[in-house]
Amino acid sequence: MTITLQIDGKEVKAESGVTVLEAARQAGVHIPTLCEHDRLMPYGVCRICCVEVEKKGRKRIVVSCGYPVENGLVVTTRSPRIDRIRKVLIELVAPTAMADGLLAGEMKKIATEYGADIHRFESRFTGKPIRCILCGKCVRYCDEVVGKQAIGFVGRGVDRRAVFFPEQARACLTCEACFNLCPTGKIAADTDFVVFDGFSVDDYSSGEL
Amino acid sequence: MKAAVSRAQTKGSTRASRAVKKTVGRYNADPDMLIQILLDLQTTLGWLSPGVLADVSEQLGVPVSRVYHIASFYKAFSLVPRGRHIIKVCMGTACQVRGAPQLVNVIASMLNMKPGETSEDRRFTLETVNCLGCCAMGPVIAVDGVYHSKPTTEDLRSIFKGAR
Numbered sequence: 195m196t197i198t199l200q201i202d203g204k205e206v207k208a209e210s211g212v213t214v215l216e217a218a219r220q221a222g223v224h225i226p227t228l229c230e231h232d233r234l235m236p237y238g239v240c241r242i243c244c245v246e247v248e249k250k251g252r253k254r255i256v257v258s259c260g261y262p263v264e265n266g267l268v269v270t271t272r273s274p275r276i277d278r279i280r281k282v283l284i285e286l287v288a289p290t291a292m293a294d295g296l297l298a299g300e301m302k303k304i305a306t307e308y309g310a311d312i313h314r315f316e317s318r319f320t321g322k323p324i325r326c327i328l329c330g331k332c333v334r335y336c337d338e339v340v341g342k343q344a345i346g347f348v349g350r351g352v353d354r355r356a357v358f359f360p361e362q363a364r365a366c367l368t369c370e371a372c373f374n375l376c377p378t379g380k381i382a383a384d385t386d387f388v389v390f391d392g393f394s395v396d397d398y399s400s401g402e403l
Numbered sequence: 404m405k406a407a408v409s410r411a412q413t414k415g416s417t418r419a420s421r422a423v424k425k426t427v428g429r430y431n432a433d434p435d436m437l438i439q440i441l442l443d444l445q446t447t448l449g450w451l452s453p454g455v456l457a458d459v460s461e462q463l464g465v466p467v468s469r470v471y472h473i474a475s476f477y478k479a480f481s482l483v484p485r486g487r488h489i490i491k492v493c494m495g496t497a498c499q500v501r502g503a504p505q506l507v508n509v510i511a512s513m514l515n516m517k518p519g520e521t522s523e524d525r526r527f528t529l530e531t532v533n534c535l536g537c538c539a540m541g542p543v544i545a546v547d548g549v550y551h552s553k554p555t556t557e558d559l560r561s562i563f564k565g566a567r
Contacts, residue, residue: 346468348475359468361457395471399453399482 199267214258214269215243225258225271226280226304228377229329233339236260240329240377241283242304246270255279281308287327288312289319291378298379301327321352324403325380328354332372332381340371348398355403357395358385422447423458434463441474450481486521486528488566490514491545495534498541506542506554507531513559527566 195210201218208217213236218225228240238260245258248268255276258269270276284305289312291301297312305312328347333356336345344363347356358366373382385393397403426443430436440459445451451474460467474480492507511517514527521528535543540552546562554562 343466343468346466346472348471350476359466359471362467395468398475 197263197265199263199265199269201269202271208263210263212263214245214247214256214261214263214267217263218245218258218269218271223271226307227259228300228304228327229331230259231331231335231375234331234334235338237330237334240327242280244276244279246273246276277308280304281310284308284310285312285314288314289316290321290324291327292323293325293378293380293383298383300377324355325378325384326356327378328356329377330356331375331377332356335372335375340365340369342366342369345372348395355398357398357403358393359395419448419452419455420458423455423462427459427462432463434465437463437465437470437473438477441470441480445480449487450483450485452484453482484521484525486525488527488547490527490529491532491535492518492530493533493535493541493543493545494531495538495541497538498534498543501541501553503542506544509556510544510559513556513563527563 196207197210199206199208199214199217201214201221201223204221204223206217206221208220215225215227215230225243225245227243229237230240230243236259238257241257243258244255245261246253246269247256247261248270249264249266258271284301288297288301288305288310291297292312295313296302297305304310330347332345333347337343342362342365343359344366345356345358347354349355376382392402422444426440426447429443430440437459440463441451444455444459448455456470456474457467459465460470463470474482490510492503492510494503494507498506507518510529514522514529516522516527516529518529518531535545535550537543537550537552540550542553544551544554546566551558551562
């Protein structure tokens with residue numbers, strides 16, 4: 195069934211069941227994302243893709259990657275309110291994501307576009323700068339697309355890490371599919387795929403990560 | 404976290420691998436029962452060694468990464484060896500107000516170990532927990548599941564003596 199909704203003032207037709215993000219892309223409207231990938235199920239953790247939806251005169255902020263389109267929905271993808279949310283989100287996650295005081299990859303692009311002050315929360319940051327925002331793209335890609343589950347999450351809360359499991363990672367040398375998925379550029383930069391030193395479950399168990 | 408154990412080191416430990424086989428068999432090697440199996444093994448073995456996790460993964464056909472994901476997430480699982488006796492000191496609000504921090508210090512210095520640690524001889528593991536659910540008894544500790552209300556130094560000495 196085809197549904198009509200409005201995205202940034204444009205009438206847009208979309209198949210029912212697709213997400214607001216997908217509908218916007220088809221209509222040529224760009225929404226920034228960090229944890230989204232077109233071959234993966236929506237995950238909804240980075241919140242960068244948030245948009246304003248208006249339904250029966252009520253406005254609310256939703257995550258567009260996980261919000262199904264509805265008939266008559268009015269979507270705003272850029273507004274001072276949304277820009278501020280995206281800016282603060284980047285600022286909050288920047289201390290964890292930085293390497294040598296700099297952002298890389300997709301993070302850098304979005305930070306520049308929204309004018310985020312990436313050092314804003316640095317002085318109050320007590321965690322470890324692991325250069326990982328736990329978006330889970332690598333973990334989910336390896337599971338859902340590659341089917342190897344060679345990289346996975348361990349621990350929880352502030353101790354949560356994405357780590358490689360060497361016994362399942364034999365194919366990684368030739369696969370490297372997760373290299374370019376990383377929004378912070380960690381995997382390509384930090385991983386020695388031959389020995390997995392400093393990035394494996396063994397490093398986690400010994401408390402080094 | 405000390406007492407890091409290399410993952411290869413414990414593989415093939417016979418008692419543990421027998422326990423894994425038995426427990427997995429009891430649940431008909433059903434991958435959906437992963438958490439229950441790990442819980443049973445935690446109870447039987449006291450901790451989940453890397454070898455045990457590898458065996459579970461193999462016998463259930465669940466990837467190691469998934470097994471670790473679960474085992475490292477829940478507080479009920481321990482990935483490092485634990486003592487024969489587990490001392491839990493309640494740090495809930497009521498116990499806190501009634502002097503739990505001092506109590507931990509006393510216990511820690513009596514046993515010469517810090518909260519979260521396991522003694523060298525694997526006799527005790529000292530843990531702090533958020534609430535034991537009996538605030539009126541505070542400050543309260545639980546040694547191997549037995550609750551002790553407002554223990555004095557004397558009480559502590561006899562409790563620890565009884566736990567060999």
